[in-house]
Amino acid sequence: xxxxxxxxxxxxxxxxxxxxxxxxxxxxxxxxxxxxxxxxxxxxxxxxxxxxxxxxxxxxxxxxxxxxxxxxxxxxxxxxxxxxxxxxxxxxxxxxxxxxxxxxxxxxxxxxxxx
Amino acid sequence: xxxxxxxxxxxxxxxxxxxxxxxxxxxxxxxxxxxxxxxxxxxxxxxxxxxxxxxxxxxxxxxxxxxxxxxxxxxxxxxxxxxxxxxxxxxxxxxxxxxxxxxxxxxxxxxxxx
Numbered sequence: 001x002x003x004x005x006x007x008x009x010x011x012x013x014x015x016x017x018x019x020x021x022x023x024x025x026x027x028x029x030x031x032x033x034x035x036x037x038x039x040x041x042x043x044x045x046x047x048x049x050x051x052x053x054x055x056x057x058x059x060x061x062x063x064x065x066x067x068x069x070x071x072x073x074x075x076x077x078x079x080x081x082x083x084x085x086x087x088x089x090x091x092x093x094x095x096x097x098x099x100x101x102x103x104x105x106x107x108x109x110x111x112x113x114x115x
Numbered sequence: 116x117x118x119x120x121x122x123x124x125x126x127x128x129x130x131x132x133x134x135x136x137x138x139x140x141x142x143x144x145x146x147x148x149x150x151x152x153x154x155x156x157x158x159x160x161x162x163x164x165x166x167x168x169x170x171x172x173x174x175x176x177x178x179x180x181x182x183x184x185x186x187x188x189x190x191x192x193x194x195x196x197x198x199x200x201x202x203x204x205x206x207x208x209x210x211x212x213x214x215x216x217x218x219x220x221x222x223x224x225x226x227x228x229x
Contacts, residue, residue, distance in 0.1 A: 004158075033216065042205050042219030043159070056216065091158055095215070102147070102215045106158040 002026070004107035006092050012113045013082055020078045021110045025094030032075050033104060034067055036060065037089040049075060050097065082114045117142045117208045121220035129228045134178075134193040136223045138206030141187065148189040149207040149217065150180055159205065165189060176200070201227045 005024045013019050025032050030051050035043035046065070047057045051072040061067075064082075069075040079086055089111050093104040122137040140146055147166050151159040163174025170182040176199075180191045189206060203224050207217040 006158075031215070035217075040221070042207075042222050043217070045216045045218070048216060093159075102209070103161060103164060104215075104217060105161070106151075108158045111156075 004092055004094050004105055006090075006107040006110050008110060009108060010111050010113075012115065014115050015084060016081055018078065018080045019082060019112065020076055021090055021112075023075045023077070023092030023094075023107060025073070025075070025092070026096075026105055029094035029096050029105075030072070031095040031097055031102075031104075032069055033093040033095075034075070034077055035091040035093065037091055037109070038087075043091055046077075079112075082112075084114045087112055087114045117146065117210065117218050119148075119206045119208050119218060119220040121204075121206050121223050123223055124221065125224050125226065127226040127228055128196045130198060131195050134191070134196045134200065134225065136191040136204050136206075136225065138180075138189045138191065138220060139187050140189060140206075140208045142208055142210070144210055147209045147215075148180075148182060149209070150174065150178070150189075150191050151205045151207060151219075153203045153205065153222075155202075162191070162204075196225075196227050198227050198229065201225055 007022045033048040034046040037043040049069040064080045067077045089109045091109045093106045095104045118141045120139045149164045150162040163172045165182045173179045178193045203222045205222050206220045
């Protein structure tokens with residue numbers, strides 16, 4: 001049983017560039033969450049999917065951010081026109097609705113640095 | 116709205132001593148409560164969770180936490196600290212079915228003194 005995987009693990013980009021991150025959840029998990037963690041802080045909720053449907057988006061998710069889960073399996077998070085304030089760890093988690101009291105299992109994260 | 120407050124951003128204990136990490140929550144509905152641990156440059160690993168069954172919850176690596184509704188607390192303890200326990204610990208709260216997103220505290224960095 002493989003856990004949640006994220007790719008890439010690290011990304012350095014210049015301000016104004018677009019970046020895309022991928023998350024592969026635990027097989028058959030129907031919920032997928034994205035969180036952002038800045039230095040010295042706890043993770044903050046960004047958005048989540050149940051299967052293909054994006055059910056909630058945080059106000060933190062500006063228009064420059066978009067997330068998809070086209071086939072209800074992997075998900076992508078794209079940031080357009082990156083800003084230095086986007087530098088953070090982006091965490092993905094998955095869970096299975098209806099079992100295990102909705103425990104979320106986290107991936108290793110993608111660390112983004114915007115220069 | 117839900118929130119958690121972790122008292123003490125840094126805690127240091129000697130190896131073999133009691134570990135106590137504090138978490139207080141605020142929730143308008145009966146909460147689910149969680150403790151996660153994060154090692155450097157890694158994601159979060161679930162230590163334990165409270166979901167309205169037993170108020171004393173046992174987790175991995177010898178940790179446990181007690182849900183106290185009257186005190187709105189969910190403190191994490193371990194009787195005897197080990198060097199490998201050095202990490203960042205996060206308390207989190209979520210609602211029940213239909214509101215499962217996690218709201219995290221700001222974390223407590225645990226240092227173990229040899």
